[in-house]
Amino acid sequence: MILHEQIQMLFDNKLYTNIVALAPMVLSATDNNPELLPPASIAQTMVYLADSFLEQKEYGKAEVYYRKALDLRKTLSKQRGMGNSAAKELSAETEIRYQMHICHLALKQSVQALLVLQGIPAKLRSVRVNMALGKLYVMNGLERPAISAFKEVIRECPLALEAILALIKLGVSYVELVRLIFNGNPSNNLDWVVQWIKGQCHLHSCEYLSASTIFCHLQDASLLKDDVTNLVSQGTTLFLAGDGAGALLPLQRAHSLDPLSLKGMDILAVILANEKKSVELEALALKLISVSDSSFESWVAMGYHYLLSRKLTRALYLAHKACTCCIPTPGIEPLILKGTILQELKKWPEAITHFREGLQTAPHRFEIYRGIVHCYLALQRSREAMNIAASSLHHIGHTPRTFTLYASVLLKDPVTTAKGKVFLERALNMDPRYTPAVFLLIDSYEQAGQRSKAIELLTKQINQQPTNRLHHILGDLFIKNGDMDKALEQYNSALMLEPNNVKTIEAINRLENALVAKLENHLDLEADDLPDSDEEVNSI
Known part of the structure; x- marks a missing residue:
């Protein structure tokens, strides 16, 4: 033997x-x-x-x-x-070094992993080694060698999509990518691949309208109909553009087609939390955990579930767990989640720290700017809040969201209130249905004693997009004007849209009790005017 x-x-x-x-x-x-x-x-x-x-x-x-x-x-x-x-x-030494790099990565030793792979002579580096090197260069902030490594991968395997996406994130242009992948002449039967790559280039350049148009076209009229990857790209694009409601359908569709896929499910969890859809969010979180308990998407979804349930300590633990899943590269959604929870716990400085960490890798994310601004305002540091809001205009651009965020800071100071109203009006000119701007503008009108303008704006909004909250606010304004009948009409309209809304039910009960009390008081006054006895009647 x-x-x-x-x-x-x-x-x-x-x-x-x-x-x-x-x-x-x-x-x-x-x-x-x-x-x-x-x-x-x-x-x-x-x-x-x-x-x-x-x-x-x-x-x-x-x-x-x-x-x-x-x-x-x-x-x-x-x-x-x-x-x-x-x-x-x-x-082979190449194989041994590749396996060693896997060990170092698992031990969170990205620098050692990089050094081990760099010990392989360039001529002996396989496609797999170059792919790993590209990722490690990105982890360690070395962009130029990362681009070179990923290009080597694509020269050998032109349709290595992960390498292509990495190059897009590193700023390589669409024209250069097409030349590299197809030698400048893409075949007709791969036109859908070319379009998808073009959409990704628009997405990572924050050109969300162009990206969304391409992904929607691929979904509706090409071979990529009901493709999970394209649906996630479509949903992600709409979400980053601020259209959470529009992003919900493609992401839910992707999840229903492939319940075992985690890609984009962290964003779906964010949307469900924003929409207060607690039942759907809990179901999603439990499903993702059953698929993988080592991926950040699962813990982000569960973290938002506990955040929505107001179990903040548990939510914070899950957010931290999601962050640790992303080491050594910080994940954006885990950082935003953790910052949001710390904000809810009123731990403003800690929240700012996490939001700023996210800002370093994702300066295009509106939620980060909004979180930092709210924290600075809570700390009464208006100057810093103003700078961050202005920075959002610079990095994200002039959008309804950034205009509204900037206006929210301006409205805190009586000197700049008028300027704040101008920015809110500009936001509504760009998107007449952007409700955060509507609510802020209504508050500013009311504080300025311009209740008629607030009622006019609310009435216009209700005609365009009736919601429980809009009807409820209009009812409140009618009460302040002393018009109880119109207020009751608005509350009833609000209740028809959300029959179980507790606040609306309480408002109706208060108003009805007030009307009954008023009627009883009126009847008491009339009774006081009546004669008390037959003698008084005869004397009359």
Whole structure:
């Protein structure tokens, strides 16, 4: 029985736990008796043992044995006596280094992982190695070598979509990508691929309207109808553009088509939380956790579920767990979630820290600017809030959301209130249905004593998009004007839209009680005017 062949047989049959039990004893025996195995077989046994530890996710032990095997391999390669047969027995250095990099990544050691792969000569780097190098360069903030590495991947595998998306995020233009992928002449049967790539370029350039148009066209009139990847891209684009309601349908469609896919489900959780759809959010979170408990999307969804349930301490723990899933690269949605929860807990400085961390990697995300502004306003630091709101105009552009955010800061100071109203009106000119601007403008009109303008704006909005809240606010304004009948009419309209709305029901009850009390008071006054006895009647 040849010992090395037995170890190889165990490995070929994937009996990794048996190798972990046997190989260390074999290596100890060879230390005491070097003639038990030739040096090349010892090195290969170390690789088998390292691979087995890697399969069992014992990354530290695996890395130690890979390094020992690599060192022994180098020693053997320098010896003149090592023949071709011994060399063939050894795993390639490239393969050993690639496995070592996996161990370092699992141990959160991205720099060491990068150094290990950089030790492979450029001519010997496979497509897989270049792909890993590209990712590591991005992790360590080295953009130029990352671009070079991903380009090498695409030269060998032109439709490596992950590499293509990485290059888009790194700022490579659409024209350069098409030239690199198709040599400048894409075939007609791959036109849908070209369009999808073009849509991704628009998306990462924050040109959301153009991106949405392309993704919607691919969904409606091409081979990508009901494709999960395209649906997620469509939903993500609409969400980033501020159209949460529009993003909901494609993301829900994607989830129904592939319930095991996690991509974009963190954004779906955000939308469901914003829409207060607690039942759907809980179902989504439980499903994602059952799919994977090591992906940030699952913990983001569960975190928003607890945030919506006002269990903030639990939500904060889940948000932290989501953040740790993204190490070493920070995830945007986990950071926004954690910042939002800290904001709800009134831990303003900590919330600002997390929002600012997100701002470094995603300066286009409106939610980050909004969170920082609200925190600064809570800390009564209006100047910093103004600077951040102005920065959103610069990085995101002039949109209804950024105009409204900037106006919300201006309205805090009586000196700039008039300017704030101008920005709100500009926001509504761009999107007449943008309700956050509507509510702020109504408040400013009311504070200025311009109740008639507030009623006029509300009436116009209700004609365009009747909601419970709009009817309710209009009812409140009618009460302040003393018009109880119109107020009751608005509350009833609000209740028809949301029959279980507690605030509306309470408002109706208060108003009806007030009307009854008023009527009873009026009847009491009339009764006081009536004669008390027959004698008084006769005297009259």
